Amino acid sequence: MIFHEAARYAHVQAAFSETRTMYRKPPIILAQLLQQYRYWRGKILRLLDIKGRTAWLYSPDCQTHFAGSLHPESPERTEAIEQALRRSGLWLLLQKIEAPDVTEVQLARVHTRRYLNDLESRLPAQGQVQINDDTFLSRHTLQAARKAAGAAVKAVDMVMRKQAKNAFCAVRPPGHHAHADKASGFCFINNVAVAAMHLIAEYRLERVAILDFDVHHGDGTQDIFADDPRVMLLSSFEYPLYPFAEGELPAAAGRNPHIVNTPLKAGDGSQAFRDAVRNRWLPALEAFRPQFILLSAGFDAHKDDELAHLRLTEDDFEWLTKKIMLLANRHAKGRIVSVLEGGYHLPSLAASAKAHIGCLVKASPFF
Template identity: 60%
Template sequence: KIYRLDDDTVMSHESLHAARYAAGAVVKAVEMVMKGEAFNVFCAVRPPGHHAQTDKAGGFCLINNVAVGAMHAIANFRLQRIAVIDFDVHHGDGTAEIFKNDPRILFLNSFGQGLYPFPETGSAPAPNSVDIAFAPHTGSRVFRKTVREQWLPRLQAFKPELVLLSAGFDAHKQDETGHLNLHEADFAWLTHKIIQSAESAKGRVVSVLEGGYTLESLAASAAAHLYVLAGLGKPECAVKYDRHLKRGSKENPKEQKQK
């Protein structure tokens, strides 16, 4: 049987079982990096989690996997500074609700304007949050410049003991659910910058899959992200794409107007 929780979220009799395994994978990953058993971890799990709030599911999400991992780190390892970074194309409203005004959590959140869950524009985020709302058709240059200016200084100043990533790859230009113009190389760049700016975490990074609904771009983006997480340097796609950016190739005309 199929049980409809809202317009987007349904359950079968095995859905909660799968969701518990997804959250459990993040708990295991936190254990591994905190005990020095792994050099960063990527959790390839579904269902995703960042729309699930304290007391309700939503947006395909049943349990907020990243929030479970963060609370496990706080409860079992007594951490006081955890950075949660959400680069899914959709606003991480569940994570924002769970950790609102929690000084132990720095929540860096980016999303495309005009997309589910349609957050209110103009409202100030919680003091422990930095929201970046990207206009439709935003591409690599604007994305990277904004991250450099708004996220990285705040992340470095926070000095996290652990970094948790809500790794959504639906901001890729080929993804059918979003309307941003990112390239898989942008996810490699972002991963490198996060690790570089969060040296205080001593390599303790747990990445958790969120969105990504076009298989080709999801695979390419996740592979680029994993390449950097594994400490292998810059993937070939990033080397080629960075040359493209340095040559000053024109981006989408709509993005040029935004600049």
């Protein structure tokens, strides 16, 4: 009898213990759910906080510059980039900002008044006016160029004021061949130069770096900053190729010791490009300690671009962007503004720019 009672008691005790364990589980599950809720709530709030996102600077006016139906620098270039971003989902993560006009004061820091007046006087009522071998003015060219420069200025303002983590300026016409007093190579106003001088004049920065990875040398930018050691210019490019023929590549003349040219030869690909960045660019940047990094983002060194003969892929542009971002985090508080230059094969331009912008977007606190 006693044995049976003990057995029954043991059975009841086991059932009670099981019930008690069962009622312990919900608090554990609730704690896990609460942890997940807090995690995703934080992610969503950071996503909704546009100040932590990459800015996309654009202007409808930039699409009105038309150099001719056969000219490679066409409105379809920025459209191709936008479509690639939309398809990838990155488009939803960008804050879209329409560019203002650049001001006369901002232009005057880089370009001569005589040059700007000359461009104004040559604007055609219709069609195109040829400025030189490959550079054409149309009725809306200067308005497009002013918006492109205005986008670069607005972008650096947003990053400096912590209204954006970084920025990409989807603008045209490009700018890095534009000199202080002349247009060339599809370029009229030097967008990155205007942005660099704005940083120096308005924010009192002492060290601004411009990294130009377009397949063509940034000759206009080099000329503008040849005597200004506050600006570092790193330019990788195919040589010989426009703007230089064989034997024409000049040394970095002037008093600026921070101009680093890394010419590549036709057929060079990832290895040569990455070696140049590792061995020349990164050590120079570490020594310079830039307070802000501007990118002349040309994607025409891609192997599919028919205007040149280098063999880069979108993976190389992604690799470079990651390297630059790490360095910017060390020295420049992560401050980067990228401004579109070249890239004329639409599929490779779109893929390369998407890879580049994808890296910038991933600097957001959301990731």
